[in-house]
Amino acid sequence: MDAATGQSSGKIVVSGVSRVFGDPDKGFKALGPVELSVGRGEFLCVVGPSGCGKSTLLRMFAGLDRPSVGTIAIGHDNVARPMTAMIFQQESVFPWLTVEENAAYGLKATRTWKGAESQERVDYFLEKTGLSSFRKFRPDQLSGGMKQRLSIARAFATNPEILLMDEPFAALDEQNKLLMQQELASLWEEFRSTVIFITHGLDEAVLLGDRVVVMSSAPGRIIHSMSIDLPRPRHASEIRRMPAFARYTSELWDILGHEVLEARRQENRRIQGRAQ
Numbered sequence: 001m002d003a004a005t006g007q008s009s010g011k012i013v014v015s016g017v018s019r020v021f022g023d024p025d026k027g028f029k030a031l032g033p034v035e036l037s038v039g040r041g042e043f044l045c046v047v048g049p050s051g052c053g054k055s056t057l058l059r060m061f062a063g064l065d066r067p068s069v070g071t072i073a074i075g076h077d078n079v080a081r082p083m084t085a086m087i088f089q090q091e092s093v094f095p096w097l098t099v100e101e102n103a104a105y106g107l108k109a110t111r112t113w114k115g116a117e118s119q120e121r122v123d124y125f126l127e128k129t130g131l132s133s134f135r136k137f138r139p140d141q142l143s144g145g146m147k148q149r150l151s152i153a154r155a156f157a158t159n160p161e162i163l164l165m166d167e168p169f170a171a172l173d174e175q176n177k178l179l180m181q182q183e184l185a186s187l188w189e190e191f192r193s194t195v196i197f198i199t200h201g202l203d204e205a206v207l208l209g210d211r212v213v214v215m216s217s218a219p220g221r222i223i224h225s226m227s228i229d230l231p232r233p234r235h236a237s238e239i240r241r242m243p244a245f246a247r248y249t250s251e252l253w254d255i256l257g258h259e260v261l262e263a264r265r266q267e268n269r270r271i272q273g274r275a276q
């Protein structure tokens with residue numbers, strides 16, 4: 001057990017990670033130093049002002065970017081499973097593939113397709129995300145919410161050790177967002193892979209997470225970690241009515257609000273600097 005985080009052994013351990021874009025000495029320091037440990041099977045939500053480096057950190061977990069300084073250690077427990085799957089804010093389905101082919105794509109791309117067993121898995125997640133009847137459709141015949149459900153089905157079908165989600169519901173209308181949050185909570189409670197979930201929604205973070213970490217304005221650091229002690233399975237409508245839910249979200253805003261103001265001041269200084 002890690003005394004600082006209260007989590008059992010770290011699935012992801014981030015030590016002294018910074019990221020500078022451009023010249024190492026004079027470039028733009030977007031992130032860090034970040035210290036973070038994410039437990040196995042933990043659902044971790046990350047909030048922070050716009051531009052503080054949340055996506056940069058997530059991209060590093062996916063191996064799409066590297067720290068300028070520091071290390072990220074990720075434990076790979078089962079080599080038969082892919083390490084990560086990523087779900088983005090923007091639709092990331094392939095327009096030329098059917099719903100069924102899109103859902104199977106992750107398994108095929110990671111070369112973990114195992115015939116009938118994999119097909120069953122794809123069918124299961126199409127069913128879970130309410131897309132079974134649309135399996136022969138192409139994405140341009142689906143709504144935005146359905147396409148995002150398809151991205152989720154594809155990611156879950158690969159059975160990744162870590163699910164990386166970058167504001168996955170930000171582009172959805174409010175009603176679809178509420179439905180998707182509930183569906184994700186239920187799916188995760190069944191499979192319990194490690195999840196890193198970036199969001200601007202404090203209520204979304206409290207509703208879904210075992211823990212919420214708050215990042216500072218750029219260069220982003222972790223300035224607060226809050227364990228969310230709400231019962232599971234989480235039923236969104238019940239959870240939202242709990243006094244603890246309101247308390248967690250308002251405590252988070254007390255911390256984050258200052259950082260959002262600081263991010264605005266930074267933005268103004270940057271614009272003024274450009275104008276001179």
Ligand SMILES: Nc1ncnc2c1ncn2[C@@H]1O[C@H](COP(=O)(O)OP(=O)(O)OP(=O)(O)O)[C@@H](O)[C@H]1O
Nearest residue numbers: 021022028030048049050051052053054055056057
């Ligand atoms: N490849 C890059 N080259 C130069 N600057 C970059 C690059 N990628 C990101 N940045 C800058 O690094 C900072 C952090 O970007 P990042 O996308 O990680 O922030 P974020 O917290 O995810 O923002 P948002 O909440 O608005 O999505 C931003 O100022 C961004 O412009």
